[in-house]
Amino acid sequence: xxxxxxxxxxxxxxxxxxxxxxxxxxxxxxxxxxxxxxxxxxxxxxxxxxxxxxxxxxxxxxxxxxxxxxxxxxxxxxxxxxxxxxxxxxxxxxxxxxxxxxxxxxxxxxxxxxxxxxxxxxxxxxxxxxxxxxxxxxxxxxxxxxxxxxxxxxxxxxxxxxxxxxxxxxxxxxxxxxxxxxxxxxxxxxxxxxxxxxxxxxxxxxxxxxxxxxxxxxxxxxxxxxxxxxxxxxxxxxxxxxxxxxxxxxxxxxxxxxxxxxxxxxxxxxxxxxxxxxxxxxxxxxxxxxxxxxxxxxxxxxxxxxxxxxxxxxxxxxxxxxxxxxxxxxxxxxxxxxxxxxxxxxxxxxxxxxxxxxxxxxxxxxxxxxxxxxxxxxxxxxxxxxxxxxxxxxxxxxxxxxxxxxxxxxxxxxxxxxxxxxxxxxxxxxxxxxxxxxxxxxxxxxxxxxxxxxxxxxxxxxxxxxxxxxxxxxxxxxxxxxxxxxxxxxxxxxxxxxxxxxxxxxxxxxxxxxxxxxxxxxxxxxxxxxxxxxxxxxxxxxxxxxxxxxxxxxxxxxxxxxxxxxxxxxxxxxxxxxxxxxxxxxxxxxxxxxxxxxxxxxxxxxxxxxxxxxxxxxxxxxxxxxxxxxxxxxxxxxxxxxxxxxxxxxxxxxxxxxxxxxxxxxxxxxxxxxxxxxxxxxxxxxxxxxxxxxxxxxxxxxxxxxxxxxxxxxxxxxxxxxxxxxxxxxxxxxxxxxxxxxxxxxxxxxxxxxxxxxxxxxxxxxxxxxxxxxxxxxxx
Amino acid sequence: xxxxxxxxxxxxxxxxxxxxxxxxxxxxxxxxxxxxxxxxxxxxxxxxxxxxxxxxxxxxxxxxxxxxxxxxxxxxxxxxxxxxxxxxxxxxxxxxxxxxxxxxxxxxxxxxxxxxxxxxxxxxxxxxxxxxxxxxxxxxxxxxxxxxxxxxxxxxx
Ligand code: FES
Ligand code: FES
Numbered sequence: 001x002x003x004x005x006x007x008x009x010x011x012x013x014x015x016x017x018x019x020x021x022x023x024x025x026x027x028x029x030x031x032x033x034x035x036x037x038x039x040x041x042x043x044x045x046x047x048x049x050x051x052x053x054x055x056x057x058x059x060x061x062x063x064x065x066x067x068x069x070x071x072x073x074x075x076x077x078x079x080x081x082x083x084x085x086x087x088x089x090x091x092x093x094x095x096x097x098x099x100x101x102x103x104x105x106x107x108x109x110x111x112x113x114x115x116x117x118x119x120x121x122x123x124x125x126x127x128x129x130x131x132x133x134x135x136x137x138x139x140x141x142x143x144x145x146x147x148x149x150x151x152x153x154x155x156x157x158x159x160x161x162x163x164x165x166x167x168x169x170x171x172x173x174x175x176x177x178x179x180x181x182x183x184x185x186x187x188x189x190x191x192x193x194x195x196x197x198x199x200x201x202x203x204x205x206x207x208x209x210x211x212x213x214x215x216x217x218x219x220x221x222x223x224x225x226x227x228x229x230x231x232x233x234x235x236x237x238x239x240x241x242x243x244x245x246x247x248x249x250x251x252x253x254x255x256x257x258x259x260x261x262x263x264x265x266x267x268x269x270x271x272x273x274x275x276x277x278x279x280x281x282x283x284x285x286x287x288x289x290x291x292x293x294x295x296x297x298x299x300x301x302x303x304x305x306x307x308x309x310x311x312x313x314x315x316x317x318x319x320x321x322x323x324x325x326x327x328x329x330x331x332x333x334x335x336x337x338x339x340x341x342x343x344x345x346x347x348x349x350x351x352x353x354x355x356x357x358x359x360x361x362x363x364x365x366x367x368x369x370x371x372x373x374x375x376x377x378x379x380x381x382x383x384x385x386x387x388x389x390x391x392x393x394x395x396x397x398x399x400x401x402x403x404x405x406x407x408x409x410x411x412x413x414x415x416x417x418x419x420x421x422x423x424x425x426x427x428x429x430x431x432x433x434x435x436x437x438x439x440x441x442x443x444x445x446x447x448x449x450x451x452x453x454x455x456x457x458x459x460x461x462x463x464x465x466x467x468x469x470x471x472x473x474x475x476x477x478x479x480x481x482x483x484x485x486x487x488x489x490x491x492x493x494x495x496x497x498x499x500x501x502x503x504x505x506x507x508x509x510x511x512x513x514x515x516x517x518x519x520x521x522x523x524x525x526x527x528x529x530x531x532x533x534x535x536x537x538x539x540x541x542x543x544x545x546x547x548x549x550x551x552x553x554x555x556x557x558x559x560x561x562x563x564x565x566x567x568x569x570x571x572x573x574x575x576x577x578x579x580x581x582x583x584x585x586x587x588x589x590x591x592x593x594x595x596x597x598x599x600x601x602x603x604x605x606x607x608x609x610x611x612x613x614x615x616x617x618x619x620x621x622x623x624x625x626x627x628x629x630x631x632x633x634x635x636x637x638x639x640x641x642x643x644x645x646x647x648x649x650x651x652x653x654x655x656x657x658x659x660x661x662x663x664x665x666x667x668x669x670x671x672x673x674x675x676x677x678x679x680x681x682x683x684x685x686x687x688x689x690x691x692x693x694x695x696x697x698x699x700x701x702x703x704x705x706x707x708x709x710x711x712x713x714x715x716x717x718x719x720x721x722x723x724x725x726x727x728x729x730x731x732x733x734x735x736x737x738x739x740x741x742x743x744x745x746x747x748x749x750x751x752x753x754x755x756x757x758x759x760x761x762x763x764x765x766x767x768x769x770x771x772x773x774x775x776x777x778x779x780x
Numbered sequence: 781x782x783x784x785x786x787x788x789x790x791x792x793x794x795x796x797x798x799x800x801x802x803x804x805x806x807x808x809x810x811x812x813x814x815x816x817x818x819x820x821x822x823x824x825x826x827x828x829x830x831x832x833x834x835x836x837x838x839x840x841x842x843x844x845x846x847x848x849x850x851x852x853x854x855x856x857x858x859x860x861x862x863x864x865x866x867x868x869x870x871x872x873x874x875x876x877x878x879x880x881x882x883x884x885x886x887x888x889x890x891x892x893x894x895x896x897x898x899x900x901x902x903x904x905x906x907x908x909x910x911x912x913x914x915x916x917x918x919x920x921x922x923x924x925x926x927x928x929x930x931x932x933x934x935x936x937x
Contacts, residue, residue: 013878019880019886020874020880021871022822022861023863025820196916198823198919248885249882249884281830486919672920673921677918677921705916
């Protein structure tokens, strides 16, 4: 029997009824009066000088209010590094980059006028990969890198295309590799791709008569947006209001600053009138940021019996044209560079390299899904070379309490039980029944394993807040800065507060929309931190409110406040429950019969700030940047057709240690959804570029995502080793399910074909090619 | 190319009500529903026929409303959007089985699944795939949607 009433229960989502009746409103559903519409002219070149932009005809077109280009507002914005003009300035750096914008009375007028803008380009040499960008004679994408403002934690290398370089130096990696009995070395890669949130990004911006800037945005990070707008445009931060209704999928893609800077310029050009800008799908994939690409070189050293002793890791990220979140993705990948393995000697150089690709931002898994692909493939290669079973070698090296992370911080008592996760995942996938089974002449069944770990990559002073107010009937309103992005955190928060109040989550009213003017400050709904951090804040707010309730009630009840408890909508003496008051008599102040009133309304406040975190040393990476680590193990079973190398992912399993499951159905939904995105990355998702670095699959007809009926059977399990500082012992779980999957699929397909497949996406024609090349090489 | 601009007045029968609406010939049904009639349940996800977020019913058949010009809709044809479907079994089972997360694909999926259940209440996996693979959901990994469909089929028996 559980000690909890609301925690660990699959309470249904607080936003459910609206969502299944089409009543949930998203930014693009709003049509304020007086609304103008904007449309973008985007670049057809990946790298070119802008010779001229002729806007005369567009300006004269019917319904047009204004046409703006980069020259009108020569500013550069950025999340961590100010390298990004909202409209291209003098040159374009990626295919799809916005070069001009039209504001008109209607959207079709704006779009028609865009067609009338004439841009003359002069092609420049393109950078098509990190390798390309790191060549000594590579063209410089950002000649003025040294002039860009950036935060201290980012280390750009002006005069090169390196936007950030993170170093990890733990022990003596080179020496340990030289001493190792078994060494494997290989390279791995994947191209940039896209989040494909079903809702494309949108913004409605307006400047009020008093200069206040009001922006409705599809954002995961309304407060970050507000602060960056203030910083970049020199607007007092209090004069900016971001309104963020629930969003139609984020996956990291809406975590930075996106269209809001441009949105501000649009309304500015239109005399402050409200202007709506909505990405079409192609713009959302190409003009707005996507998932980072990577080229990795891994060298692992181990003892003869497969115990890891060293890793040398070179992670070269394809940031695309602008730094955005990519500089922190590469940083996060360095911080967690080894994956969840205990390795005493580590060198990692993680470079974030500019290329002429659409730029990258946060993506579910943030650095960890990227590093996990080369690492998990390498673990299988090591297992093969050592002649040890892939599950056994993971078991042997899995990180545990008392080990140290690549940043040399101690894995403390809150470290999850990774070995238990591995055991359960192996059982779910029936590993002991064989990982390679020849079904018949044409079909092979193979299994692959992948471990995961993830910590939130966030500033060390990240905090969250919660406010609880009351309605006359004693029900609660919970205000936080957490965004509803589909993950259901608000439902989880309601359960946490309901547990404390001994009431049902139905009595907790949630403010679904975040308004930065009224919500408590919150860093960002990202990094799978919401339930942990805002959960802590909500618990504190609940306790604060309960204190106030007891204090007020103690006066008419004539008892010490500490003898009172709150439960079931009442405050009463714990040892004599019949003596008490309904909450509605207390929460707005107690009123005596003669009208005298005391104490006033209850307002609960709570906050939480990450504890004892630090940045990392720029030379060694030493530090304590990680709030917590969620650990887990995943595996897949695939069936490959040897005739054409088409395959199906039959089963995907996952077990992770999340500390405490607050809502089992929602937790499962997060993991399953994340796995399906991991399958997408491994199976089909990647931008295809032509020789001029134009994206040739920038629409959903050509860019293949997982469809209904292609999903595997999912089997999900959780281990609950409590996180001491997490509310009810929980830790993050929203992103994690993606992390081990690409490696697991590549491992399974490598096993099935007998050929090293060190890249994703694994399209059947590419597998065929790899098999052909391998057999060709063998025959030489 | 010059788009034909003249505004014309048409009658559309939506969710049981006949509405007069002034449209441009190039306006898609999706845009008319959302921007002229305030029925925003159907969503633009691609406006290119690839994602199904815009699905509505025309005479009980699911149609991608981004691919249909409003002027093309036959006079008197019954258009049903998610706003016109209330408390159906499939909505109930979407709630029970977590057939959604962010909810953006949900109106399209629900309308499509609703029509499927009407026309083929016993649809097997293959047929369900044929119908529903035209819609993309990025959040759920389809597990909740599949379970919701199955549960609805059971409840309808
Ligand atoms: S919006 Fe109609 S199919 Fe995507
Ligand atoms: S619920 Fe988000 S796309 Fe389906």
